[in-house]
Amino acid sequence: MKKVMLLVFMSLSLVAFAQRGNVNDILFTTSGEIIQGKVVKVTASTISFSYPGESLVNEIGSNQLQKIVFSSGRTQNFGNASTSDSAAEAVTNVPTPQAETPTTTIPKEEIYLGPDENSVTASANNNRLAVTPMTYLVNGQYSKEISGKATQFATDYLARQNQSLPIEVQEMALTIRKLVDAGIGFQQLAQTSAGKLQSVLGSEYLVLIEINETHQKTEAKKDNGFFDVQKEQAKSDDSIRYEIELILFGSGGAETYSSKFSNERSFKSPSGNSGSQSDWKMAMQYVLDQILTSGSL
Structure with missing residues (x-):
């Protein structure tokens, strides 16, 4: 026993x-x-x-x-x-x-977590494109609301217009979720290399866009004529300037296309109100079309 x-x-x-x-x-x-x-x-x-x-x-x-x-x-x-x-x-x-x-x-x-993040090739050649959350500035101030709308607009526009190309555009919600899971917030986005972002998002192509919207107002001058007292009050000249910078990254975080575009719209307004906030969409469409026709995809 x-x-x-x-x-x-x-x-x-x-x-x-x-x-x-x-x-x-x-x-x-x-x-x-x-x-x-x-x-x-x-x-x-x-x-x-x-x-x-x-x-x-x-x-x-x-x-x-x-x-x-x-x-x-x-x-x-x-x-x-x-x-x-x-x-x-x-x-x-x-x-x-x-x-x-x-x-x-x-x-x-x-x-691959090596010393050179640009050597990441895990998701290469999968023909997937991701639009990162963009930065939209109004008179130098970051606008979270318009930034979200602009990012969604760019994602949807590329998804609609690329039908002749074998490119899969990743949904914005999925892109945001992958960034959050990887601990990459908006503050860390600018400090993260393109190769690392491609690895996190699992995309071959990466689109970064920044838009700067500037409002200007110039008071029109009156003539010192004899009959000035009979003229209507002079109206102000208002203008909005859109400056768009776009960069497209390909496999391994290599920059394959970049574009800087500016567009200014002027109009008369007695009250000094700004123009339509949807004007930036026309400027962005032009820039996004350049990607689709550049042969970089």
């Missing part, structure tokens, strides 16, 4: 030692696969992880996972039904990882 108890005690000790020695996180997929690696980031839609002995970061959708068992022993469930009943019971039998790369299904999106 003592020998039996000793054998049971030794078996339990070996299992506990094997579990403590496993420094990898374990991902259980809904298809029954078991992936060993190190989880580096968890968002609402994706999980980023690296295989043992590799620095390459891979992504897999959270809807493809049943759960994650972290090396600390904590388990995170995702509520997705598993197609393999044995997968949930295999955690105590996972062998210690060897030097060779585990044989698993590689996620469709990979990001």
Whole structure:
């Protein structure tokens, strides 16, 4: 009886030692696969992880996972039904990882985190174009409302007009969600390289646009004629100037096309009111058409 108890005690000790020695996180997929690696980031839609002995970061959708068992022993469930009943019971039998790369299904999106972000080629040649949230300035002041409308307008316009080109224009909502998941807010957008943005957004082409709207008002001068007292009050000359700068980046963050366009509209207004705020759309259409006809896509 003592020998039996000793054998049971030794078996339990070996299992506990094997579990403590496993420094990898374990991902259980809904298809029954078991992936060993190190989880580096968890968002609402994706999980980023690296295989043992590799620095390459891979992504897999959270809807493809049943759960994650972290090396600390904590388990995170995702509520997705598993197609393999044995997968949930295999955690105590996972062998210690060897030097060779585990044989698993590689996620469709990979990001190389090297010293040169311009060398990112994970999403190259997929013919997808993303319009980043643009900057719209009115007399030097940032307008969040018009910036959002202008970004949506540019995205929709390119999606409608590129029917003859094999280009997929990414929806604005998806672009915003990917930037938020990557921790890139509006303040960090200007400091992030084009190559990094392409990697985050999963696009081959990237469009950056900045619009500066300037209002000017000049009072008309009266003539010092004899009959000035009988003339109507002089009207003011109002003008709005639109300056648009556009840059198109291709594979690897390389600048493939750029354009600077300015347009000024003048009109008479006794009250000094500005012109229609939709005038910028005509100027932007002209600039966007240059992309579609430049041969850069």
